[in-house]
Amino acid sequence: MLNVVFYFQVHQPYRLRHLNVMDIGSDESYFDERLNREVMRKVADKCYLPTNKLMLKLIKKYEGKFKIAYSISGITIDQFKQYYPEVLESFKELAATGCVEFLGETYYHSLSFLYNKDEFLAQVEKHTNLMIQEFGQKPTTFRNTELIYQDRVSDLVFDTGQFNTIITEGVRRVLKWRTPLFAYKNYSRTMNLLLKSYQLSDDIAFRFSDKNWSQYPLTSEKFIKWIDQLTWKNDDNKNQFLNLFMDYETFGEHQWAETGIFDFMEKLPEEVLKHQGLGFANPKDANKLANYQQEPLAFPQAVSWADEERDLSAWLENDMQNNAIETLYELFERVLAKGDPELIEITRKLTTSDHFYYMCTKYFNDGDVHKYFSPYDSPDQAYIYFINALADLEERL
Amino acid sequence: MRILMLTWEFPPMIAGGLAMASYGLVKSLLKAGVEVDLFLPTKEFVYFPLRKEDDADTLPFIMLDEDYQPRKEEVVTKEFKTIEEKMEYLGVTHIPETYYTPALVKEFTNLISTFKTEEIEHRSERSIFENIIINLQGHEDIFKKVQEMAFRAEKLAELTDFDLIHANDWLCYPAGMVVKKMSGKPMIAHIHATEFDRAGGPGDDRIHKIEYSGMLYADQVIAVSKYTAQMIISRYQIDTGKVNIVHNAFSFEKDNNFNKERMFKGPTILFLGRITVQKGPDYFLSVAEKVLKKYPQVRFIMAGTGDMARKILRSSASMKLKNRFLFTGFLNRKQVERVLQVSDIYMLPSVSEPFGIAPLEAMAYGITSIISKQSGVSEVVEHAYKIDFWNVDEMAETLIYLIEHPEECRKVGLLGAHEVKAIQWDKSADKVKKIYQEILDSNRGEIDA
Known part of the structure; x- marks a missing residue:
């Protein structure tokens, strides 16, 4: 059986406003309320609301056979509440179907696992509580920020006692000759690992509307044919997982409605379910479906789903990124020591990985992707605003 | 006495050194009874007939049509809410172009020696103009604008009645020379x-x-300092008898607010100016790195913009100066005042600073100043620390001394504030007026003879 596992990342950061040194001490918010509201409203209208509607329709139509998973960062839920409560309602409707799994992650979509273990665990716990409160689910699958994973993440996650599965990128340098279709174990065999099939995932997420792509246009029939050709059939009765992981904004935002992305998605379940031996599963199902000895995989270095490198370089490569994040976590200790809940909350919003992503200076295609997602003119501007926020924060201690 | 004043920058659009000097001088000249026809590189063809002191702030203008005749209707009907709006309408440049340095010339070897031999060959008026024509060739916008200004100046010379031409910096020299040639009036560079x-x-x-x-x-040359006069005489071999020194100054404005405020709990060190190689921002950064090792609570503010900003920013990140080295970007007048209010120590590590008005302003705010010995301003102030720009160690030690002795720091700051009150534009304008008078008298003498 080959199980198609859809997982969607739903995340919006609290973007910083153009914070000047001269604003320090002015007591104004660090965050660009107007921009954040605008982006949330726009993305919700183009993606979240119509895609949720489609997903709900498909789930109802296939009566439990179509399953999907989301990881929604805590600050995204907060922004739903602030700027567009209807979106949260529509996710709740999806949660109520029983076919939708909500994954665990850090509340602030942060890189805290690298800098502050206690803070990482605190953010994961805070997110878990939010999932219970909003969707009535206690996550058992963990997805670290931007699919970032390395061995020590599994140790930290295992220590929570809450999770049994982690999803991450199926990077070739770790998999080597192996297929990403099997469920694996982490290096210490304490957790299941599900690995993204990035070729097929990116066919949808990045290449779908690319007219220069030799496979354009991508139809659900064609896509199913590719799935059907995968080598799974040779492995008798072993449950495998085709992990299609992507930004939820793929639907309607990165790929506009006019590209036909919604039609593609609408037809896909039917095509999958037509084929014997093909079906859908949630990440949490891997724990009971994996009917074989799972090979442990070691990830001594961090991997992620970002850029060609699929490592941490999108966030932590250049001097600006490193100085910014190190200064932040150093300050964080002092913020915690002071114990002012408002300052703690502000600092936590600054831990969101996007702030460092905007400071990325890599060129070529990936640089373009960074630029597309950045609200600022240049990485240097992003850095200046962030450092100014940290300077102001320090004065408030 | 009426002066045709050609300058490239003027407040409020730009608050750089040339703009502030032009403004201070023009205002005090007006006060001393000298009339000024001000000419700027505007998009619209206009000039500003300034007759009384306030005109330096309100900038009344006369707009000219295609036939270079005053366009009456627009001047009468158009109303502006602010002076900025007016200058915007006339198309005054926002960008500090005076410091434009074409990135074309990469090989500098032997340049100065070849330059000096050519100098001697071009002595006649014709060859001087040929020199201008040849050297005004360039595809860069700035050269085109300089050409345009010279062209307009020729028309203006026929239209207005003045006694003397006063051209500020190279951008205005071609125009000044054309007007001198056309009108036969004397010129000051x-x-x-x-x-x-x-x-x-x-x-x-x-x-x-x-x-x-x-x-x-030019008939006479005015240098803003001894430092600059020496440079003119040694590098350009201009006749010493033609070179006058008139120091720049700083005039208080009625609404200047000198009250100190605190933005940061720790000592706050300021760099204020263009982030270009001339201003030595890299020396400021090196000093910051040294001082922060000993006193991490100090804040360094780099205020301004320039072509080295990115390099300095990235270096500060690689030095891991945390959130202690901050960049303001471009600051308007109000923000400049505020940054002065919140700073304790001002640093001017310029590699070469003909004058440097900014330290005078900083001192007026009671800010203790550390200034480069390679600056004109060091000739006129006593109560400031004067250090060679390359001596990063001494600058760092001085800063550390001032941080460790806040009372001493305050004392020097107060003495400096007191001192700069005497460095007024009125005095400098008097000197300039005297130079005008001497030229006019000697010209009259020549004609009489």
């Missing part, structure tokens, strides 16, 4: 900065030659 200062090295050969020709053709 005012040197606020030479290409050597701006480039922090030999710089653009074309600009040197324009500077040289302008000074040669």
